[in-house]
Amino acid sequence: MEANNNFSKLAQTDKVKSYHEVLGFIDPELTTFLFKLPSNIVEKIEEIRLRNGKPLMISLGSKDYFVLKNGSLATKPNNCININSKHIAKTFQLISNHSIYSVEEELKNGFVTVKGGHRIGVTGKAIYGTSGFETIREISSLNLRIAKEIIGVSNNIMKYIIKKPNTIYNTLLVSPPQCGKTTLLRDIIRNISNGLADFDFYGLKVGVVDERSELGGTFRGCPQNDIGARTDIIDSCHKHEGIMILLRSMSPNVIATDEIGDEKDIKAIHEAIKAGVKIISTVHGDGINDILSKPRLKHVISERVFERIILIDNTRGVGTIQDIVDGVNLKSIKG
Amino acid sequence: MFLIKLFACLVVILTSSGLGFSYSRLYDKRLNNIIIFQYCIQILETEVVYAANPLPDALNEVYNKGNKKVSYVFSEICKYLLNNKKSDVYDGFLHIVSELKESLCFNKQDIEIILSFGRSLGISNRIDQEKYFKVIQMQLKGQQKEAEEEKAKSGKMYKSLGVLIGFGIVLALY
Numbered sequence: 001m002e003a004n005n006n007f008s009k010l011a012q013t014d015k016v017k018s019y020h021e022v023l024g025f026i027d028p029e030l031t032t033f034l035f036k037l038p039s040n041i042v043e044k045i046e047e048i049r050l051r052n053g054k055p056l057m058i059s060l061g062s063k064d065y066f067v068l069k070n071g072s073l074a075t076k077p078n079n080c081i082n083i084n085s086k087h088i089a090k091t092f093q094l095i096s097n098h099s100i101y102s103v104e105e106e107l108k109n110g111f112v113t114v115k116g117g118h119r120i121g122v123t124g125k126a127i128y129g130t131s132g133f134e135t136i137r138e139i140s141s142l143n144l145r146i147a148k149e150i151i152g153v154s155n156n157i158m159k160y161i162i163k164k165p166n167t168i169y170n171t172l173l174v175s176p177p178q179c180g181k182t183t184l185l186r187d188i189i190r191n192i193s194n195g196l197a198d199f200d201f202y203g204l205k206v207g208v209v210d211e212r213s214e215l216g217g218t219f220r221g222c223p224q225n226d227i228g229a230r231t232d233i234i235d236s237c238h239k240h241e242g243i244m245i246l247l248r249s250m251s252p253n254v255i256a257t258d259e260i261g262d263e264k265d266i267k268a269i270h271e272a273i274k275a276g277v278k279i280i281s282t283v284h285g286d287g288i289n290d291i292l293s294k295p296r297l298k299h300v301i302s303e304r305v306f307e308r309i310i311l312i313d314n315t316r317g318v319g320t321i322q323d324i325v326d327g328v329n330l331k332s333i334k335g
Numbered sequence: 336m337f338l339i340k341l342f343a344c345l346v347v348i349l350t351s352s353g354l355g356f357s358y359s360r361l362y363d364k365r366l367n368n369i370i371i372f373q374y375c376i377q378i379l380e381t382e383v384v385y386a387a388n389p390l391p392d393a394l395n396e397v398y399n400k401g402n403k404k405v406s407y408v409f410s411e412i413c414k415y416l417l418n419n420k421k422s423d424v425y426d427g428f429l430h431i432v433s434e435l436k437e438s439l440c441f442n443k444q445d446i447e448i449i450l451s452f453g454r455s456l457g458i459s460n461r462i463d464q465e466k467y468f469k470v471i472q473m474q475l476k477g478q479q480k481e482a483e484e485e486k487a488k489s490g491k492m493y494k495s496l497g498v499l500i501g502f503g504i505v506l507a508l509y
Binding site for chain 2: 028098
């Protein structure tokens with residue numbers, strides 16, 4: 001299976017472009033150092049971390065590194081760049097576009113999505129009000145995740161998802177964290193929505209419940225990622241509520257959502273299936289046996305709700321398709 | 336000779352009156368601009384408190400929807416923010432101080448109120464922002480009242496002074 005090769009080959013220049021986009025939201029005093037990093041490193045950066053009173057760090061692969069003043073990386077914090085409260089304040093000012101009030105709803109979820117679909121995690125002092133958790137003040141850490149859309153990464157597996165004459169199998173992507181399932185799901189949505197001429201597949205109306213704004217990376221009502229021409233997206237909404245809203249308002253052929261697991265999510269999925277809508281979703285897990293050990297998900301697997309189960313890991317790089325399983329008889333169909 | 340003297344007298348009177356009227360017009364200008372500025376602040380409040388529009392966009396909307404005679408200063412703040420990443424909103428307001436003083440004829444107190452507002456714009460949630468808007472509206476209302484009184488008192492005075500000084504100069508010379 002070639003998905004992991006696709007992850008590494010596709011759009012190096014887009015990755016560098018995404019990195020520079022994110023630097024636009026960081027205190028200029030810090031970006032002078034971050035701009036010095038070589039492009040072969042920049043392409044692989046997944047996160048930039050600012051922690052008050054701690055060294056500047058980046059994550060690539062499954063490792064993290066300290067950024068040195070000369071633009072190189074180190075595994076030990078010597079001669080590195082220390083973050084102070086002014087850096088945090090200035091960076092947050094740029095992230096919020098000088099308008100904290102405009103991101104206060106997003107802050108309740110602990111993150112802000114900026115132009116380009118990049119998600120910035122925020123922690124600090126939690127402030128509670130009469131209606132519960134209200135906002136975060138005295139920000140202490142910022143985690144800038146660089147959005148990485150990879151177009152075409154699902155092309156090789158669409159033949160397992162498409163069901164003739166013009167529909168899809170209910171599909172579940174199973175993977176441990178940080179193995180590329182969201183990137184893969186996003187591309188699958190795009191392919192389902194746009195259609196595939198090679199398979200005589202016309203394209204279907206897809207409704208996406210994007211609870212954490214990772215699939216569409218919606219910024220001011222506009223998805224920053226390509227999720228297809230026939231896709232309607234409900235952003236920052238709880239999955240079970242979003243599924244019901246889409247069923248009522250958008251008449252989708254397919255509903256897509258990331259990371260189901262909650263009882264309410266599973267109930268909503270059943271409602272969608274009863275309405276004749278196909279489902280594509282993901283779940284955290286390390287193989288079929290791991291899923292079967294989780295009570296709620298075991299129930300979903302045993303009911304044969306999902307006709308296709310795609311197992312992903314990073315044994316041969318991020319996005320390795322370990323196996324594709326028929327959800328009815330749990331036998332491998334990967335050719 | 337007589338005609339020349341008469342012409343010269345007219346020039347002196349008209350010039351002096353003109354200066355007096357023009358100085359008095361500054362009071363008119365200040366009052367009108369304070370009123371228009373309040374409308375602009377109302378537009379900004381709608382954009383911030385109700386639409387939660389990020390500040391650069393909100394400032395641009397004020398420029399588009401407000402009276403351009405005054406609202407252009409909001410566009411200047413927006414451009415300053417977009418072109419100066421190291422600066423903050425207060426710096427943007429500082430950038431327009433000379434416009435507030437020379438073009439809009441605002442006095443020191445008016446400018447201080449506006450700068451104080453600039454320090455608090457965008458730094459908190461909508462509920463807090465609404466409070467800051469109420470404060471500045473109240474302060475500007477006070478400044479408007481003071482400007483009306485100044486116009487009534489000093490505006491009239493400078494008009495009269497201009498004419499009287501003109502006649503005074505003519506009498507002194509001739």
